Amino acid sequence: MSDRIEKTVELKAPVSRVWRALTDHREFGTWFRVRLEGPFVPGQASRGHITYPGYEHVRWEAVVVKMEPERLFCFTWHPNAIDPGDYSNEPPTLVEFTLQEIPTGTLLRVVESGFERLPPQRRHQAFRSNEGGWGAQMENIARHVEQAP
Amino acid sequence: MSSRRHSQRAALRTRASVFAALGDETRLSVLAKLGNGQPQSISRLTAGTNLSRQAVTKHLRVLANVGVVRSVRRGRESLFELEPQPIEEVRDYLDQVSRQWDDALARLKAHVET
Numbered sequence: 148m149s150d151r152i153e154k155t156v157e158l159k160a161p162v163s164r165v166w167r168a169l170t171d172h173r174e175f176g177t178w179f180r181v182r183l184e185g186p187f188v189p190g191q192a193s194r195g196h197i198t199y200p201g202y203e204h205v206r207w208e209a210v211v212v213k214m215e216p217e218r219l220f221c222f223t224w225h226p227n228a229i230d231p232g233d234y235s236n237e238p239p240t241l242v243e244f245t246l247q248e249i250p251t252g253t254l255l256r257v258v259e260s261g262f263e264r265l266p267p268q269r270r271h272q273a274f275r276s277n278e279g280g281w282g283a284q285m286e287n288i289a290r291h292v293e294q295a296p
Numbered sequence: 297m298s299s300r301r302h303s304q305r306a307a308l309r310t311r312a313s314v315f316a317a318l319g320d321e322t323r324l325s326v327l328a329k330l331g332n333g334q335p336q337s338i339s340r341l342t343a344g345t346n347l348s349r350q351a352v353t354k355h356l357r358v359l360a361n362v363g364v365v366r367s368v369r370r371g372r373e374s375l376f377e378l379e380p381q382p383i384e385e386v387r388d389y390l391d392q393v394s395r396q397w398d399d400a401l402a403r404l405k406a407h408v409e410t
Binding site for chain 1: 311312315386390393394397398400401403404405406407408409
């Protein structure tokens with residue numbers, strides 16, 4: 148069984164426009180339906196709340212992995228976390244947006260992978276040893292949010 | 297903790313272990329052989345492969361631990377058969393995540409094309 152989801156969509160808009168819609172946190176929030184607390188920053192956590200009607204109680208939490216301008220944007224998150232609760236010790240998946248210029252605009256590819264990433268036993272161990280790092284990242288984003296105008 | 301949340305967390309754990317068990321080519325090929333619904337012996341599952349009996353046994357144990365394979369006794373022999381339900385559950389889950397992406401990308405399209 149495939150452990151990845153792959154989608155391709157042709158967008159009649161220039162790559163620069165699509166890049167902005169993906170990586171400006173306010174624009175991302177408009178179409179993804181999430182209110183984000185601050186901009187996306189590689190290596191840092193992104194937090195907010197889903198604004199999709201009926202799911203406003205659901206928290207959004209992701210960690211931005213890479214931002215290569217107009218080419219690649221990726222983050223890890225907990226897919227389909229539609230019930231309230233702490234998902235931080237569940238295995239995250241990787242979401243990758245890849246942009247490619249085509250005559251009609253932009254070809255956007257989305258790949259979500261890693262559903263099998265960590266078996267439960269190893270996962271709990273990994274979480275324990277990473278707790279410090281995770282907590283530090285939460286502080287980073289909190290500091291970031293306070294500094295944002 | 298509500299029982300709903302509790303069972304949801306249990307479902308998440310199960311899902312991750314099923315994905316982990318399926319994320320291996322050898323185990324997928326063993327499952328494919330069991331896909332005809334007929335219980336099969338270890339010898340039969342080993343035949344025509346480069347794998348040892350021990351290796352096949354080990355992989356069957358991993359699959360049995362997450363509930364996608366179960367052993368049935370026939371006379372003196374242990375046979376293995378496919379239990380499709382956990383696989384259907386993770387497939388449903390992937391379909392659900394997949395539909396959410398379809399919806400999100402449709403909204404992105406509307407957002408950048410107007």
